[in-house]
Structure formats: structure tokens, C-alpha cells
Amino acid sequence: MDGGPDAMNGIERLLRGGELTVEGRLTEASNATLYCRVELDGASVACVYKPVAGERPLHDFPDGTLAARELAAYAVSEAAGWRIVPCTIERDGPFGRGMVQQWIEDTDLSGAVTVLKDLRSQDAEDWCPVLAVQLSDGSDAVLAHRDGPALRRIALFDVVVNNADRKGGHLLPLADGTVLGIDHGLTFHAEDKLRTLLWGFADRELEPVERAELEKLRDDEQLAGRLAELLTRAELAAFRERIEELLAVGALPGPDGRMRPVPWPPV
Template sequence: MTRTRTRTEAVDDPLGTAELTVIGQVTTASNVTLVCETPAGRRVVYKPVRGERPLWDFPDGTLAAREVASYQVSQALGWGVIPETVLGEGPFGPGMVQRWIDIVEDDSVPDLVDLCPVGQVPDGYLEVLRALDPSGHPVSLVHAADARLWRMAVLDVLINNADRKGGHALLGADGRVYGVDHGICLHHEPKLRTVLWGWAGETIADELLTDITVLVKAIAGELGDRLAELITDTEIAALEARGRALLEDPVMPRPSGARPIPWPAF
């Protein structure tokens, strides 16, 4: 197995220095996504820049930095939605290194985002849309009416997430809800595509608006300096503008455009 040393400028970051052993690969991911372990047995996800698939609307080689920038925004908000994420030098060159999340594996626990027969939306769930499954049966796309998931939905608006699939919302074994896969976020043009439309038109809670106020102020200081190493000044300005827009009109947006939901949805 290949071993390498992972580095980052943040010397106090626990993921900053570790020898990684590649133990597997997430084959369903669009970009190369490797599962690694540190010598202490800590599991991480490593996405090398060289394994990123080119996209027509995002600059090549920028997805890893966008994942780290999204994590920085989540941390500045104090929400902890995104697992610890840094830039590092891995077995296949520079890339993103992220803390692995152990998820709840219990068939009796419903998924955060799911499909159900039309007219049979479970209690505690919100219907997003109706469609036909591959067999032609009418189904509803639903997600949990969970405050932790709503926080993720607000984060997606702020970071302009273009790819919030159902499988990117994880119920951790520690009882927390996490979001992963933020490589196509923080574009300066509107690109919000998400399965979390259940709160469209709902007023954002005051405590979340307080955190967004903190974020907007932080962008002008140290947070902005850190983000400048990861995304462009235009993208930082767009992030700040989205934050201010939510403070001025604290309502969750409604779907717009030709494709407001990523495909596939899971």
C-alpha cells in the first residue's frame, strides 16, 4: 500500500500531518474519492485534485479548495455541518482531506432524504416533488423536517451549493447531521440545486440569522483572508452578498431555473 505525508498550513489542525494508507475507493462518486487511514487508525476521505472531473461551469482544479472553503463557512457560522476538511498532499498529489463520518446503519431508522409512494408522506417529513420511479410508479421525494437538516439547507443557500443530493446528507452515529461533497459550491453565479426544498418560503429562525450576521462580519476580516487562499475575490463578494440578502429578507428561497434539483437526486 502507498503511504504519504499529508500537509497543510494550519499547524494546529489534527488532519494537518498524517501518513495516509489508502484502504478503499468510493466508486459511485463523480470524482476520484479515496478512503484512507492514518497510523492511529483514524479514517479520512481524500480527493486528489488530479482526480477531479472537468466541469464546463467551474474552473478546473478548484473543487478541493471549494470543499475547504465551504467547511470554513460552516465553522464561521458555528454550525459544524461539514466535517473537518483541509487541503493536503496525498498519495496522488494535492487534494482535499476530510474526517470520515460513521453513519447510522439501522434499517429501522428512516433516511433523512427518501422516496415514498405518493400520498404516503411519513410523519415528520416534507414533500419536495412528485415523479415516477424507474418502474413508472408515482413517488414523492421527501426529506425530514429536522432542524439540523434545515440548518444544512440554509448553509446551502449561503454557499450556493449546486449539488445537494440526498446521499450527501448523513445521519452520523454520534447523533449529528452532516453534509458532504461541497466541490461545486461558492460560484458567483446563482447555481443552487438541492433536494432540501421542503422549507421553501419559510421564515429563517432568529438564531440562524444571528449566526449569519456573525458570518457576514467575519468575511471582512480573518475569514475573508482565509477564503482568499481558496476562492476568488468575486466569489467571496458573492458569498457576502448572499448572506446580506438573507438578513434583509430572511425567507428560504423557492426553486427557480430549469433544474433546481441535482441529477441524480441521490
């Protein structure tokens, strides 16, 4: 993501105040997801617009709440200083109220996810094996994600927000080594719904900086107020409980005992 806080403030101003024009639709998305451009005072930025009216009903998430969950995920990312989620705001658009998020260009999924044919090779050293797969030629392989702080940060974020849908395709690796995350509509459920491709970090002890970030989230009253506007009381309580449990256990959780630990499709 380009620039620091000043650049982010400029993007937010554009997203909030610019004229929003729909240029296309992302047809692979399960909910209405529109590719748009916003223009203001001669400046423009591409974005994704997800109107609440275009959300598909789900059996385990309340209707019409996915946009609010995306906003809540962005609020947590910013409050912790992780800056994982692209700038995300709520506004009116051609199809009503919805979530609008900065579109990120020039990403390469191979920087985060790969298929390994030989776990003993030198090429496999920087990767965490997750899931056995069979390739189109019938040979066996392993789906893996890259090791390192960028994806570990997202793994911790996903535990905090209870992400039920961390597919590989929801990761946006950038050329500078940063990895962003998108599609956070299935988050903040009051029940444990964690489903992710990033299980390679399971059971790793929290680092001091991670404990400090979690404590910051726990004690942030401004964040609590914002989340109270977006989530139910039960969901907000569960958010706080997840942070307390992480701090008490002192390690990232693993997939053991989970009925569906990896989303489908995983990428």
C-alpha cells in the same frame, strides 16, 4: 460527529500529520475519491482523499478548484458554529496536493430522505414532499426529506455557499439526530447555482438564531481572510451578497424560476 472542539482538534492533527495510506477507491464518485487511513503516534482515523490532480474538468467551474471549495465550505460551517461538514484539511498525499476529510461511519440515509406513497398518512407528517417519482412497480410516489432543525441548518448552509449539488446521498444522518453534509466541490460559484433536494424549507422565515448566525458570518474578518485564500474576488463578493440578500429578504429562497432546481440524480 464525536466529541467537541478538543476531539475535532485531535482529528485535525491526525489528518494533517499522520501517515496517509490509500486503502481503496470510491468508484461511484465522478472525481478521484480515495478511501484512506491516517496514522500518527498509535492513533488512526479513516478519511477521504481527493487529489486535485484527479479532478474532472467542468464547463462551469474553473479547473483544479474543487478541493479549495470543499475547504471553503468547511471554513464557513465552522465559523457559523453549524459543524455540518466533517473535519476537512488540505495536505499532500500519494497523488499530490488535495483535500482530506474525516470519514464518517454508521450513517443511515433513511433518517433524512424517504419515499412517500400517501401524503395523507400519519407517517408523512414529519416529512417535506419535494419531487414526484414513479416506483419500479409503476405506482406513483413522492420523494421527501425530513422536516426539522438538522436539515434546515443544512438548507441554510447550502444557500450561503451556493451549493449546486445537494443530493440526498450527500447527507449523513447520525444516530443522535445530527445530519452532516459532504461533497461540497460544486459551491461558491459567483452565479446563482443552487440545486438541492431540500426545497421543503422554501420561503420559511429566518429564525432569530439564523439571523444571528448569518450576521456572524458577514462580520467575520478571519473567515473573510481564509476565503480570500480559496476563492476568487468575484466569488467572495457573491458570498457576501448572498448573506446580505438572505438578511434583507428574511426567508429561505425557493425553487421558482430556477431552470434546474433539483440535482440529478436527486439521491
